[in-house]
Amino acid sequence: xxxxxxxxxxxxxxxxxxxxxxxxxxxxxxxxxxxxxxxxxxxxxxxxxxxxxxxxxxxxxxxxxxxxxxxxxxxxxxxxxxxxxxxxxxxxxxxxxxxxxxxxxxxxxxxxxxxxxxxxxxxxxxxxxxxxxxxxxxxxxxxxxxxxxxxxxxxxxxxxxxxxxxxxxxxxxxxxxxxxxxxxxxxxxxxxxxxxxxxx
Amino acid sequence: xxxxxxxxxxxxxxxxxxxxxxxxxxxxxxxxxxxxxxxxxxxxxxxxxxxxxxxxxxxxxxxxxxxxxxxxxxxxxxxxxxxxxxxxxxxxxxxxxxxxxxxxxxxxxxxxxxxxxxxxxxxxxxxxxxxxxxxxxxxxxxxxxxxxxxxxxxxxxxxxxxxxxxxxxxxxxxxxxxxxxxxxxxxxxxxxxxxxxxxx
Numbered sequence: 001x002x003x004x005x006x007x008x009x010x011x012x013x014x015x016x017x018x019x020x021x022x023x024x025x026x027x028x029x030x031x032x033x034x035x036x037x038x039x040x041x042x043x044x045x046x047x048x049x050x051x052x053x054x055x056x057x058x059x060x061x062x063x064x065x066x067x068x069x070x071x072x073x074x075x076x077x078x079x080x081x082x083x084x085x086x087x088x089x090x091x092x093x094x095x096x097x098x099x100x101x102x103x104x105x106x107x108x109x110x111x112x113x114x115x116x117x118x119x120x121x122x123x124x125x126x127x128x129x130x131x132x133x134x135x136x137x138x139x140x141x142x143x144x145x146x147x148x149x150x151x152x153x154x155x156x157x158x159x160x161x162x163x164x165x166x167x168x169x170x171x172x173x174x175x176x177x178x179x180x181x182x183x184x185x186x187x188x189x190x191x192x193x194x195x196x197x198x199x200x
Numbered sequence: 201x202x203x204x205x206x207x208x209x210x211x212x213x214x215x216x217x218x219x220x221x222x223x224x225x226x227x228x229x230x231x232x233x234x235x236x237x238x239x240x241x242x243x244x245x246x247x248x249x250x251x252x253x254x255x256x257x258x259x260x261x262x263x264x265x266x267x268x269x270x271x272x273x274x275x276x277x278x279x280x281x282x283x284x285x286x287x288x289x290x291x292x293x294x295x296x297x298x299x300x301x302x303x304x305x306x307x308x309x310x311x312x313x314x315x316x317x318x319x320x321x322x323x324x325x326x327x328x329x330x331x332x333x334x335x336x337x338x339x340x341x342x343x344x345x346x347x348x349x350x351x352x353x354x355x356x357x358x359x360x361x362x363x364x365x366x367x368x369x370x371x372x373x374x375x376x377x378x379x380x381x382x383x384x385x386x387x388x389x390x391x392x393x394x395x396x397x398x399x400x
Contacts, residue, residue: 024359131381159224162373163384172372173362181331184363 001025001188005113006066010059013149015157015177016071023180027069032058036072038081045123047081048072048108053121056112063114067190070110073177075152077103082152091142091153098152098164100132105152105175109183111190116197120190124179126170128156133164201225201388205313206266210259213349215357215377216271223380227269232258236272238281245323247281248272248308253321256312263314267390270310273377275352277303282352291342294353298364300332303352305375309383311390316397320390324379326370328356333364 003025009017012031020027032055038047049072056070075082077097085091105126112119141160147153154161156175165175173180203225209217212231220227232255238247249272256270275282277297285291305326312319341360347353354361356375365375373380 019362022357022359023363131385156372157222159222162219162380163223164381165372166381167370168372169369170367172356172365172368172375175372180362181364181366185331 001184001191003067003187003191005191005194008059008063008066008068010055010068010070013071013177015155019173019176019178019180020069023184030059030063032056032070034058036083038074038083044074044076044081044104044106045108045125048074048106049110049121049123050108052108053110053112053119056110056119060112060114060117066114067187068110068112068114070112071107071178072109073105073107073151075103075105077101077152084151085148085153088142088148091147092138094153095133095138095142095147095164096135098130098133098154099138100130102127102129102167103152104128107174107177107179109179109186111187113190113194116194118194118197120186122179122182122186124171124174124182126168126172126174128165128169128175129167130164131166137164201384201391203267203387203391205391205394208259208263208266208268210255210268210270213271213377215355219373219376219378219380220269223384230259230263232256232270234258236283238274238283244274244276244281244304244306245308245325248274248306249310249321249323250308252308253310253312253319256310256319260312260314260317266314267387268310268312268314270312271307271378272309273305273307273351275303275305277301277352284351285348285353288342288348291347291353292338295333295338295342295347295364296335298330298333298352298354299338300330302327302329302367304328305352307374307377307379309379309386311387313390313394316394318394318397320386322379322382322386324371324374324382326368326372326374328365328369328375329367330364331366337364
């Protein structure tokens with residue numbers, strides 16, 4: 001896909017950047033300063049989409065011309081939302097909650113065009129099933145440090161993360177942190193809408 | 201997981217090697233010379249498992265002491281089995297078949313212990329849905345060359361491959377070429393059985 005405008009990712013997740021590069025996009029990173037607070041009165045999908053949009057707006061304020069990409073991932077198990085763990089013992093507790101069960105990974109994303117301020121948002125939800133994980137594997141994984149910057153305390157692309165997951169129902173890349181397929185078609189449509197407006 | 205024996209991968213797929221390394225296994229590669237012929241009288245799962253076992257046996261013949269890992273992946277769409285494409289136009293034809301539909305990726309694997317010749321086999325099947333792919337994207341993907349060494353003519357970890365897939369039902373890593381989660385637990389159990397036999 002040819003993207004004619006500058007693309008800015010409003011997220012400091014190295015996984016999201018790697019995914020966007022994987023599909024051939026040239027992306028700059030400018031992390032947002034938006035706090036990842038959940039609104040308990042709305043669904044996880046709406047929370048993820050609103051936070052993604054807020055991140056794109058926050059970064060877009062200082063950008064004259066570009067498309068800003070915002071994203072937010074929320075892990076939900078039995079109606080409990082799991083953010084990034086605050087401490088290693090928090091990570092152990094989360095992984096014990098996920099062991100032997102199915103949870104849902106929701107990612108919201110937003111594309112914000114500057115200077116027009118036109119935008120589009122989307123969400124993707126994927127059901128993920130963990131096998132029963134022995135406590136020793138959880139301890140060893142948390143001791144390695146990788147769970148600490150990840151919602152739900154695991155990365156499916158990690159050593160242990162990869163073998164915790166027995167089944168996925170939905171978009172895989174959404175579980176890594178960004179729903180590539182839906183994002184790609186959304187970006188294609190968004191670009192052609194912007195071009196129409198400009199009379200190209 | 202501590203693996204005390206030498207591990208040999210009887211496959212020249214760089215993706216399988218990368219996946220095994222991702223979960224921390226030290227693996228040597230010795231490709232087998234087994235031809236990937238299908239037996240039309242049995243199911244794709246049985247074909248994949250038999251070929252995986254045959255590859256492990258072929259490599260194991262010349263190995264005194266090790267666990268040999270064999271694997272084979274078969275892509276099935278509407279009861280048609282898709283091998284690796286023979287030519288670029290073959291790859292285009294396969295991708296046109298997969299566009300806008302759901303297919304199944306079957307991977308068979310085998311673990312063969314030398315010198316005891318004890319073995320275990322397993323299979324994993326994942327349902328994969330492609331969005332409708334415009335012909336220009338198929339042409340561009342095939343022109344890049346990546347589809348040529350892959351059953352079904354795509355790699356879900358490729359640039360275009362990643363955005364062709366809209367939905368997965370099953371194990372993701374199986375679609376890349378190796379069902380990491382099932383393999384990991386199978387290897388754990390196989391090792392402990394071998395140790396019991398040896399009286400450890």
